[in-house]
Amino acid sequence: xxxxxxxxxxxRNYARLELDFPGRTILLQGDxxxxxxxxxxxxxYLATTRSPYAGAEYELVNWLAENQDLPHARxxxxxxxxxxxxxxxxxxxxxxxxxxxxxxxxxxxxxxGVNKRALDLIGQVNVVLxxxxxxxxVSGSPSGRRRYLDATLCQIDPRYCRTLQKYNxxxxxxxxxxxxxxxxEGGLDQxxxxxxxxxxxxxYLVARRQEVxxxxxRLAQAxxxxxxxxxxxxxxxxxxxxxxxxxxxxxxQLSLELDxxxxxxxxxxxxxLSQVAEAFRAQLRExxxxxxxxxxxxxxxxxxxxxxxxxxxxxTIYGSRGQQRTAALALKLxxxxxxxxxxxxxxxLLLDDVMSELDDARRGYLMQMIDGAQQAILxxxxxxxxxxxxxxxxxxxxxxxxxxxxxxxx
Numbered sequence: 001x002x003x004x005x006x007x008x009x010x011x012r013n014y015a016r017l018e019l020d021f022p023g024r025t026i027l028l029q030g031d032x033x034x035x036x037x038x039x040x041x042x043x044x045y046l047a048t049t050r051s052p053y054a055g056a057e058y059e060l061v062n063w064l065a066e067n068q069d070l071p072h073a074r075x076x077x078x079x080x081x082x083x084x085x086x087x088x089x090x091x092x093x094x095x096x097x098x099x100x101x102x103x104x105x106x107x108x109x110x111x112x113g114v115n116k117r118a119l120d121l122i123g124q125v126n127v128v129l130x131x132x133x134x135x136x137x138v139s140g141s142p143s144g145r146r147r148y149l150d151a152t153l154c155q156i157d158p159r160y161c162r163t164l165q166k167y168n169x170x171x172x173x174x175x176x177x178x179x180x181x182x183x184x185e186g187g188l189d190q191x192x193x194x195x196x197x198x199x200x201x202x203x204y205l206v207a208r209r210q211e212v213x214x215x216x217x218r219l220a221q222a223x224x225x226x227x228x229x230x231x232x233x234x235x236x237x238x239x240x241x242x243x244x245x246x247x248x249x250x251x252x253q254l255s256l257e258l259d260x261x262x263x264x265x266x267x268x269x270x271x272x273l274s275q276v277a278e279a280f281r282a283q284l285r286e287x288x289x290x291x292x293x294x295x296x297x298x299x300x301x302x303x304x305x306x307x308x309x310x311x312x313x314x315x316t317i318y319g320s321r322g323q324q325r326t327a328a329l330a331l332k333l334x335x336x337x338x339x340x341x342x343x344x345x346x347x348x349l350l351l352d353d354v355m356s357e358l359d360d361a362r363r364g365y366l367m368q369m370i371d372g373a374q375q376a377i378l379x380x381x382x383x384x385x386x387x388x389x390x391x392x393x394x395x396x397x398x399x400x401x402x403x404x405x406x407x408x409x410x
Contacts, residue, residue, distance in 0.1 A: 001126060001345045002375035003043060004085075007076040010065040012038035013402035021377075023395035025370060027386070028379045030399035036379035039399070040129065040350045043377065046077045046088050047125040047348075048151065049109065049118040057092050057105040070094070071103070079125050082345065086124060087112050122154050122161055126347035128336050130329075130354045130366075137331060138315055138324040142305040149306060152335055153212055156342040160208050167201035171297055174198055179295035188288075195284060198300060203277035205301040206244050212338070213238040213306060219334035220327075227326050227362055232310050234327055241303035242283045244276040329362060333369060349376040355385045 002024070008017040013035045028036045037053075045051050045060070054060050061073040071094040079086040092105040109116045111124065137148055154161035174194040181188070217236040224234035283299060284291075291298050308315040308327045315327050339347045349370060355363055355378075367390065370376040379399075383391065398405045 001079070001081050001348060003077050003125075003348065003377075004080050005076075005078040006039075006042065007074070008042055009072075009074040010062040010068075011042055011060060011073045011075055012062060014038065014042075015062055015064060015402060017402075017404065019404055021375070021395070024373070024375055025394040026375075026377045027383075027391070027394045027396050028377070028399050029381070029383055029396065030379075031381060034399045035402045036399045037352050038402075040352050040377060040379060042075050043077065043348070043350060044127055044129050046075050046090060047122075047127045048155070049090070049107070049121055050151070052129060052131065057107060058094075058103050061092060061094075061105060066103075073105075077125075081125070088121065088125065119158070119161055119165065123156065123158055123343075126155050126339050126343055126345070128332060128339060128347045128349055130332055130349070130351040132352065132354055132357050134328040134332060134354075135321070135325045137328045138308050138319065142303075145306040146302070146304060149209055149212070149304075152338070153208055155347075156212075156339060157208060160205065163201050163204045167198070167205060167301065170194060170197040170201060171300065171302055175296050178291055178297065181292045182295045191288075195281070198297070199277045199280050199284070202280055202300045203273045206240055206280070206304070207273055207276055209240075209301070209304065210238055210244070215338055215341075216331065216334045219337045220330045223333045223365075224326065224330040227330055227365060229361070232323075232326075234330055235309040236331070237307045237309055239305040239307055240301070241299040242280055244279050246279050246283070325357065326362070329358070329366070333365070336369060336373075346372070346374045349373045351376065351378040353379050353381065355380065356382070 003021050005021065006017070006019045008014040011017075028039060030036050041051055041053060041060075051060060061071065065071045065073060073092040074089070075091075076087065076089045079088060087110075089110040091108040093108060094103050095106050096103065107118070109118060109121050111121060136144055150164055154164070174191070174197075177190055177194060181191070213236055220234055220236055224232065280300070287298055308319070308324075308331075310319070310323060310327070313319070315323050319327070336347060336349065351366075351370075354366070358366065363385075370378075380386070383396075
């Protein structure tokens with residue numbers, strides 16, 4: 001899996017770019033604020049339909065495009081995937097919003113010239129993005145860790161992505177109803193439909209998160225031991241907001257038949273979905289009064305967390321900066337291996353100036369991962385962070401003011 005050509009129009013500081021990727025490893029060198037990160041962002045956006053930085057699409061559009069008759073941005077990638085070729089195109093076109101002096105952009109997606117939904121594109125091209133700020137996966141909020149889990153799972157499990165979308169819609173409707181019930185409007189029987197939908201979709205999300213975190217735990221343990229010279233063992237622990245394995249009361253009757261049919265070629269979780277859903281429902285009943293009083297859904301995948309433990313110590317709370325950075329790196333390296341296992345091809349690696357944050361041992365381990373990748377695209381401000389031997393084997397490009405200015409002599 002590799003990108004062969006990238007075309008950008010009005011994306012960030014790239015007014016126009018046509019770039020071939022001739023080698024397996026590409027190193028983009030340039031000063032800060034020249035467009036190196038924007039290039040990685042464009043590739044990540046084409047693979048996932050989301051930006052790791054922007055909160056809204058208009059932030060991605062070059063400000064000069066606002067002066068055009070039809071303001072827009074366009075991203076196109078030609079991708080080699082096994083024996084096949086994919087042409088992925090995303091166009092952002094401005095639509096005037098109701099609010100004065102504010103623009104919204106509508107996203108149009110095509111794969112090989114055919115219109116697609118975002119859900120249909122995710123997973124077509126697999127990427128793993130390394131950022132200096134990955135440390136916040138350990139030190140930051142639970143919502144950031146949930147977003148990370150969702151992004152990882154959506155790349156390897158289309159069903160998870162569709163189920164997550166349904167769950168979020170149901171959650172919004174159910175919360176609205178709970179607020180209505182708090183005002184004593186309507187009957188409790190109105191909750192039955194939304195409860196069932198919440199359980200149906202939530203059970204699958206929990207089951208898949210259990211499986212994937214279990215596999216990431218196994219992979220990250222081995223990586224972390226090497227990164228720490230066999231001194232520390234990292235454990236990843238899934239912390240769901242309800243106990244999916246809690247035994248049900250002896251007189252409890254399993255009665256929920258999930259509307260989650262099997263799909264040929266799609267991974268089926270080993271966890272018993274009915275058991276997870278019934279445990280979810282039993283605990284949901286116990287807190288119904290609290291949910292109505294607070295006007296929100298208090299348990300479910302939207303409240304889950306992922307914890308990082310070394311020697312029983314929670315790194316999120318008590319870990320040093322160095323321990324948190326090493327744990328985050330181990331997680332990302334485990335993600336590379338997980339994606340390769342799940343999809344049968346190595347993902348494209350995107351590394352945004354991460355070498356400067358690492359010591360020699362961790363830098364060496366990451367270099368091994370890059371050597372084994374089908375394609376890796378790195379950015380740096382300083383070529384001295386790389387050995388002469390490494391530089392001799394990569395395609396080296398200089399980025400300056402939104403242009404790929406030259407191939408630097410090595």
